[in-house]
């Protein structure tokens with residue numbers, strides 16, 4: 001299992017006794033700011049990917065930036081690895097502790113520091129929950145646009161580290177498009193301000209580089225986010241299809257018609273039926289697939305676009321096209337989608353969420369192939385995903401209590417990701433590489449590209465102490481797992497298992 | 500999907516060989532596209548590495564909203580191809596002559612009037628293939644919007660002036676053209692205009708340009724027919740020709756020409772402005788264009804004190820870009836060394852010692 005770090009294939013550090021860590025770090029942290037008992041460490045053993053578990057030596061809970069700097073400086077001096085953790089909702093094992101290392105929790109950085117309605121910005125600490133920002137500014141007619149489905153729980157620091165996306169990102173952009181500046185502490189304890197309250201900063205665009213860097217380059221201690229005016233109106237269309245490929249085709253047609261919806265989501269039969277049973281959203285349970293298409297903006301424009309999209313969907317073969325008649329129905333349509341992951345619990349004891357992105361034109365073909373791959377590996381699959389930007393989330397259904405089932409799920413997942421790369425896409429659209437997809441990185445990137453990533457990492461963290469064994473594989477790992485480098489469209493033995 | 504132009508050519512192998520040879524000989528390279536942006540940044544002394552022969556649109560599927568082209572492709576060729584499909588580059592890059600290339604556009608990272616409403620160059624770069632200082636072709640990012648595998652080195656290339664790699668191919672996200680655009684002008688002093696525009700931007704108004712020429716405010720609206728028409732009616736003002744926005748974009752507007760020195764000063768939209776910075780502004784007040792007869796180095800400090808930074812766009816000498824904090828500058832140097840250890844790619848173009 002990948003939660004076991006491998007001294008041959010992952011970075012290695014000399015072990016430092018826990019007593020020594022407590023002695024050095026204790027005085028740098030507030031009372032109750034350092035956990036070292038095993039029962040105290042347990043809650044931190046995994047993130048949103050519970051199949052991967054590992055215990056750190058200690059958990060540090062700083063409350064000030066100065067404490068973060070002091071902890072990092074001390075760990076740097078002792079050559080001890082550090083893993084930052086936000087809310088722990090990550091789905092790729094990014095916040096999985098490194099054995100013998102320090103887990104640095106940012107949970108106490110939970111304050112919104114300043115809201116400037118004129119400048120349309122909010123200055124927040126990294127532990128602030130994503131949704132808390134939108135809630136705090138709603139009264140000002142503003143919102144924070146990136147809306148991961150986990151927005152109730154996930155932290156803004158984690159969003160920056162993952163460059164998180166969400167339903168709204170098709171129109172309003174990803175996390176990186178909604179940030180102005182980030183404060184970052186590097187491993188040597190230096191505090192840097194990257195980006196600017198102005199639209200750009202001098203020099204290289206370091207803020208953009210930091211976004212999505214999965215805690216490998218520094219610890220985010222403050223974020224200045226850009227807020228967006230709430231649209232006058234938002235309306236959602238529900239379209240049912242009796243054929244998955246036809247639904248996928250309709251997605252490309254909407255975009256090709258020059259319409260950028262505020263959200264364009266798809267659910268296949270198994271997913272929509274589970275969601276319907278769970279949330280009673282009003283989905284047609286006999287459909288093979290549904291699309292949810294939200295349009296927002298000025299009322300006059302939205303009315304016009306609703307007509308255009310409805311006509312397009314009908315022409316694309318939808319069997320039923322409905323616009324939510326009021327805000328209550330709109331909320332219900334979305335409740336089904338937002339609860340879809342939770343609903344999976346009703347049809348399988350466990351699921352494994354895949355996150356590849358593909359060009360929209362490949363959607364029909366890839367959805368068919370995903371079904372075939374799941375069959376071939378003897379696992380079930382349900383699809384619920386951000387169709388508008390081609391970001392797939394096949395949920396592979398398995399039962400952890402059945403011997404070998406998780407391995408089968410992982411193998412099916414790996415094969416699906418390599419298929420995504422083969423059609424010109426990527427192994428991760430928003431959940432990050434983390435620990436989980438470390439081997440697939442070798443399929444997407446060549447040895448010299450991986451080497452360049454390591455060089456960038458060293459520019460920030462020469463000792464390689466921040467989140468080791470994540471996001472960027474060692475060359476040794478790629479030699480072991482990446483022997484079959486995929487050149488676009490010419491993957492050898494496309495259907496062979498690769499784990 | 501694409502008919503090949505006679506001039507299309509893939510020069511990756513030649514360019515890689517040239518970089519490898521330069522590395523061995525420790526010869527600095529001056530990376531050249533169409534030359535239209537040569538006036539930006541510091542002078543590079545080195546052997547010219549021309550990328551302009553490496554050209555052609557590699558892939559453009561309008562339904563994907565993505566175009567991939569070689570760095571030497573003229574920007575005008577790309578804009579023509581997009582125009583035919585009623586699509587465009589959302590960040591409205593300026594043109595300083597017909598020869599301007601895609602590579603030069605990305606390397607200088609300049610966005611036009613639409614920037615505060617739609618985003619910057621780096622926001623629309625989805626991926627790039629580059630030559631590092633070893634002459635190895637590396638591909639970062641890809642052709643899809645959502646992609647978080649690996650560090651986003653492709654975004655870092657936007658505005659790095661070629662110092663981190665020779666751009667080979669670039670994939671850009673493109674957007675549909677608005678169905679209707681309309682230009683309006685208002686007689687209004689700069690400070691009042693900036694306050695009004697700031698207020699407007701708190702509401703979902705289809706603004707796509709806000710420029711003040713010193714005496715008049717120019718607004719542009721873009722969007723659906725109904726929304727633009729209704730907003731124009733509500734805002735009032737005088738309808739004017741949309742061509743004014745091309746002149747603002749390309750810095751040929753009369754308010755932006757005449758004197759030898761031109762500062763581009765980027766400030767938070769709502770920050771206080773001292774008298775010396777009272778000048779024409781674009782991007783809703785986020786970019787001030789200050790003309791002068793001589794370079795006054797005090798501008799660097801003033802820009803910084805007001806939360807922004809300044810660039811000497813025209814008439815600069817040895818210092819062109821805002822001086823960086825020491826810790827940030829040394830990070831720049833380490834990144835440069837990471838991707839170009841022999842410091843042969845456009846050395847010194849942005850800062851001395853970088």
Ligand SMILES: Cc1cc2nc3c(=O)[nH]c(=O)nc-3n(C[C@H](O)[C@H](O)[C@H](O)COP(=O)(O)OP(=O)(O)OC[C@H]3O[C@@H](n4cnc5c(N)ncnc54)[C@H](O)[C@@H]3O)c2cc1C
Nearest residue numbers: 086087088089090094148149155157158161164165215220
């Ligand atoms: C039900 C569910 C639905 C989800 N839906 C979406 C979705 O729609 N879109 C999406 O993008 N994601 C989604 N996610 C994934 C997850 O919520 C996001 O990746 C989120 O950004 C993680 O935030 P977090 O605070 O939980 O980070 P964590 O899980 O704690 O950490 C994630 C990574 O960020 C690093 N990190 C955290 N904080 C910092 C910091 N301050 N400085 C530096 N590094 C840091 C960690 O080291 C780790 O590598 C979903 C997860 C769940 C459980």
